[in-house]
Amino acid sequence: MAEERIIVEGGTPLTGTVQVSGAKNSVLKLMAASILAAGTTTITNTPQISDVEIMADVLRHLGAEVSFNADTLTIDCSNLHSFEAPYELVNKMRASTAVLGPLIVRFGQARVSMPGGCQIGSRQMDLHFAALEALGVVFENKHGYINASVLPSGLKAGKVTLRFPSVGATENLMIVASSVPGATIIENAAAEPEISDLAQFLIAMGAQIEGQGTPVICIQGVDGYRPVSSYRTVGDRIEAGTFLVAGAVGGGPVTVQGFDPEHLRLPLKKLEAMGCSLEIAEQSVTISRQGNLQPVDLQTLPYPGFPTDLQTQFMVLAALSEGVSVITENIFENRFMFADELYRMGANIRIEGHHAIVEGVKRLSGAPVQASDLRAGAALVLAGINAEGSSIISEVRHIYRGYEDFVGKLRSLGATIE
Numbered sequence: 001m002a003e004e005r006i007i008v009e010g011g012t013p014l015t016g017t018v019q020v021s022g023a024k025n026s027v028l029k030l031m032a033a034s035i036l037a038a039g040t041t042t043i044t045n046t047p048q049i050s051d052v053e054i055m056a057d058v059l060r061h062l063g064a065e066v067s068f069n070a071d072t073l074t075i076d077c078s079n080l081h082s083f084e085a086p087y088e089l090v091n092k093m094r095a096s097t098a099v100l101g102p103l104i105v106r107f108g109q110a111r112v113s114m115p116g117g118c119q120i121g122s123r124q125m126d127l128h129f130a131a132l133e134a135l136g137v138v139f140e141n142k143h144g145y146i147n148a149s150v151l152p153s154g155l156k157a158g159k160v161t162l163r164f165p166s167v168g169a170t171e172n173l174m175i176v177a178s179s180v181p182g183a184t185i186i187e188n189a190a191a192e193p194e195i196s197d198l199a200q201f202l203i204a205m206g207a208q209i210e211g212q213g214t215p216v217i218c219i220q221g222v223d224g225y226r227p228v229s230s231y232r233t234v235g236d237r238i239e240a241g242t243f244l245v246a247g248a249v250g251g252g253p254v255t256v257q258g259f260d261p262e263h264l265r266l267p268l269k270k271l272e273a274m275g276c277s278l279e280i281a282e283q284s285v286t287i288s289r290q291g292n293l294q295p296v297d298l299q300t301l302p303y304p305g306f307p308t309d310l311q312t313q314f315m316v317l318a319a320l321s322e323g324v325s326v327i328t329e330n331i332f333e334n335r336f337m338f339a340d341e342l343y344r345m346g347a348n349i350r351i352e353g354h355h356a357i358v359e360g361v362k363r364l365s366g367a368p369v370q371a372s373d374l375r376a377g378a379a380l381v382l383a384g385i386n387a388e389g390s391s392i393i394s395e396v397r398h399i400y401r402g403y404e405d406f407v408g409k410l411r412s413l414g415a416t417i418e
């Protein structure tokens with residue numbers, strides 16, 4: 001079968017309302033956490049994206065029964081028979097490593113394929129190991145697999161200070177700590193809204209957690225979890241940010257609904273600084289732009305800093321602004337690979353280490369380009385919405401990993417896209 005491509009004809013204004021789906025980076029962790037309870041868990045507001053399918057396959061491999069009904073996902077973990085996440089699945093999606101913590105709790109051991117390289121940069125597991133070792137988990141890295149087991153003396157609660165507020169390490173640690181008798185305090189924890197969503201889910205399962213969403217999380221271990229009969233995944237702030245950038249490119253007014261604008265505080269400030277008008281409501285933001293875009297300086301940082309997952313989309317705006325912008329990427333070193341593709345569309349970008357100096361041009365020019373990862377792929381489509389002529393984006397399977405019906409949603413706003 002020929003590889004699917006997205007073709008965008010640039011220059012059409014965008015207006016209307018778009019609904020964001022549940023957060024990819026949240027639902028994958030909720031699915032993994034369902035392993036903790038021997039019973040049936042139901043998750044709603046599940047995005048229909050390929051990463052969710054892969055996590056469903058990981059759970060099925062462990063022995064779970066997983067079924068979908070529109071955005072409702074049912075997972076029965078009553079009869080798990082394996083504690084292994086195999087290479088074939090982890091290789092397709094790095095976030096499969098989210099099962100590490102839950103498997104350690106459920107089986108006292110886990111065997112998870114070591115994730116390989118990734119298009120956006122090096123993605124080690126050392127922070128996960130250091131955090132869990134502090135509680136008494138032992139790791140062995142052999143034949144491409146992480147073998148985790150619990151020390152014969154058992155797990156011990158205590159204070160764990162992360163060297164860097166890693167999202168994945170905070171999540172695995174929060175899960176394991178929730179099953180260890182006594183109080184565990186995580187310092188320098190990641191504070192992303194998806195961490196808070198996972199904490200709320202764990203609390204619904206019986207966990208005792210406080211401080212989620214701040215750098216200090218306090219956990220009181222509990223003995224056993226119950227399955228959650230219905231939990232709604234938080235709205236996807238990154239998908240929302242992507243459509244707000246689409247509105248800024250296409251002029252608007254575009255209303256993006258189904259997420260908490262508080263989760264995008266800094267990106268919204270940057271959009272205003274770039275000359276966009278925003279109307280912020282409880283669960284939606286409406287964006288419009290009359291004048292030219294202004295340049296921006298931004299640097300990606302852990303939450304509540306500017307999210308790395310919106311960096312490429314904002315680079316498209318910088319590439320169209322009236323002046324010089326400086327974008328600094330502090331989280332994933334390879335994310336500037338995207339600049340080379342945008343360069344093919346006529347953008348004026350110079351990379352110096354982890355800084356991109358972007359000089360705005362009046363209009364981009366349509367070209368065949370390639371999506372190197374999920375967010376870069378979405379950003380290329382946004383660039384195509386501005387560009388003169390048509391742009392053909394290949395490797396779009398990356399986009400379907402994390403955006404539900406991306407083409408359909410953009411078309412509903414008026415984009416000429418197929």
Ligand code: UD1
Nearest residue numbers: 025095122123124125126127128166167168308309331332
């Ligand atoms: C999650 C998100 C991803 C987002 C990222 C940062 C999911 C599925 N993915 O990824 O979309 O871009 O948070 O907000 O939720 N690191 C180490 N050692 C480790 C772990 C991480 O050095 O053991 C480094 C990474 O290489 C990276 C940085 O820490 O440079 C951030 O990684 P982390 O916060 O762990 O991101 P993920 O959880 O992988």
